[in-house]
Amino acid sequence: MTAHEHLVARRGRRSGITTMVAIHSTALGPAVGGCRFKPYATFEEAVGDVLRLSAAMTAKCAVAGLAFGGGKSVIAPEVGRVLSPEERRAVLLDHADLIAEFGGAYRAGPDVGTGPADMLVLRESSPYAFCTPESAGGTGSSSGPTAVGVLAALRAAGPADLTGRRVVISGYGSVGAHLAASLRAAGADVVVSDIDPAKRAGAEKSGLTWAEPEKALTLTADVVIPAAVGGVLSPETVARLDTPLVVGPANNQLTDDAVADDLAARGVLWIPDYVASAGGILYTLSREAEGLDHEAALARVETIEQTVTDLLSAAKANATTPLYEAAALAERRLTSGAAPRIP
Numbered sequence: 001m002t003a004h005e006h007l008v009a010r011r012g013r014r015s016g017i018t019t020m021v022a023i024h025s026t027a028l029g030p031a032v033g034g035c036r037f038k039p040y041a042t043f044e045e046a047v048g049d050v051l052r053l054s055a056a057m058t059a060k061c062a063v064a065g066l067a068f069g070g071g072k073s074v075i076a077p078e079v080g081r082v083l084s085p086e087e088r089r090a091v092l093l094d095h096a097d098l099i100a101e102f103g104g105a106y107r108a109g110p111d112v113g114t115g116p117a118d119m120l121v122l123r124e125s126s127p128y129a130f131c132t133p134e135s136a137g138g139t140g141s142s143s144g145p146t147a148v149g150v151l152a153a154l155r156a157a158g159p160a161d162l163t164g165r166r167v168v169i170s171g172y173g174s175v176g177a178h179l180a181a182s183l184r185a186a187g188a189d190v191v192v193s194d195i196d197p198a199k200r201a202g203a204e205k206s207g208l209t210w211a212e213p214e215k216a217l218t219l220t221a222d223v224v225i226p227a228a229v230g231g232v233l234s235p236e237t238v239a240r241l242d243t244p245l246v247v248g249p250a251n252n253q254l255t256d257d258a259v260a261d262d263l264a265a266r267g268v269l270w271i272p273d274y275v276a277s278a279g280g281i282l283y284t285l286s287r288e289a290e291g292l293d294h295e296a297a298l299a300r301v302e303t304i305e306q307t308v309t310d311l312l313s314a315a316k317a318n319a320t321t322p323l324y325e326a327a328a329l330a331e332r333r334l335t336s337g338a339a340p341r342i343p
């Protein structure tokens with residue numbers, strides 16, 4: 001894929017905290033991507049993350065059929081620093097100024113560490129933030145539609161009937177909780193896991209089985225769903241997987257693209273994260289940028305099922321992996337400069 005178009009990092013004039021915006025591609029339209037608010041051990045680590053995540057957004061939008069490009073932004077307070085509400089607001093306003101300088105070429109949404117209320121603060125400087133709270137006219141959290149998209153991908157790749165099937169979800173957060181509820185309602189035996197032990201009681205009360213986080217991904221299961229952080233699929237973890245299928249919303253699950261070949265060699269079907277996790281962005285942009293209503297936007301999220309079906313057929317016909325076919329599809333759309341409008 002092509003090189004990045006822009007990377008700007010700035011120390012905020014109000015907060016003194018470093019924030020950055022990376023635009024990977026605007027070939028199909030303005031770059032969209034979440035604003036991640038988290039401490040990084042080094043500046044280079046934050047830069048690496050924003051570059052990787054923005055490139056994944058280009059592929060996510062292209063494969064989803066959106067006329068948008070890929071971007072991402074990061075707010076990186078020093079490790080261990082606890083921000084007061086005033087300091088948090090100050091750094092968000094600093095970041096909003098940086099976003100405004102791009103004149104709409106980058107548009108932010110919530111990501112790890114930010115939510116709809118933060119998007120409202122970003123909006124104070126420019127209109128370039130999605131997912132403000134519903135009370136403020138936005139579409140709020142996109143975790144529900146993201147879960148709907150993961151379930152659509154699972155329908156294309158997994159067992160037709162989930163009754164009694166064991167599904168392990170690593171990360172019992174917003175998307176993980178939506179998925180757990182839907183999968184349990186579909187009759188699956190759902191195991192959840194999270195690094196936050198406070199979530200255990202609620203999970204067990206909802207009829208879910210709890211697993212320790214360090215073991216979750218390698219449990220014997222019909223489906224494993226990474227729904228926490230990136231970088232969880234490495235050559236070492238893949239060698240210990242005991243499942244035929246991995247599909248989930250966590251961004252950048254592979255430590256390296258070559259891990260997709262390790263997964264295939266072990267007979268594990270892995271649905272590329274940027275394909276399975278596109279439900280949130282599809283829903284949000286369909287509503288907020290294209291003016292579709294709730295039902296029409298959700299119907300667009302469901303198109304992920306057909307996208308995954310097509311990628312699996314292509315991978316079978318060409319003896320490749322779904323990642324190879326997804327990357328090739330993104331590249332074709334980026335080179336032609338057109339994202340086909342998906343109804």
Ligand SMILES: NC(=O)c1ccc[n+]([C@@H]2O[C@H](COP(=O)([O-])OP(=O)(O)OC[C@H]3O[C@@H](n4cnc5c(N)ncnc54)[C@H](O)[C@@H]3O)[C@@H](O)[C@H]2O)c1
Nearest residue numbers: 142143146171172173174175194195227228249250251280
């Ligand atoms: N929310 C969305 O619309 C959306 C869209 C696309 C992709 N994603 C990605 O999906 C993932 C989940 O998103 P979310 O909105 O549910 O986030 P969230 O922050 O609500 O939940 C993540 C959960 O993972 C837990 N966690 C963190 N590290 C863990 C570990 N090592 N093992 C187990 N649990 C761990 C956290 O305690 C938290 O409960 C993230 O990677 C996010 O980037 C989310």
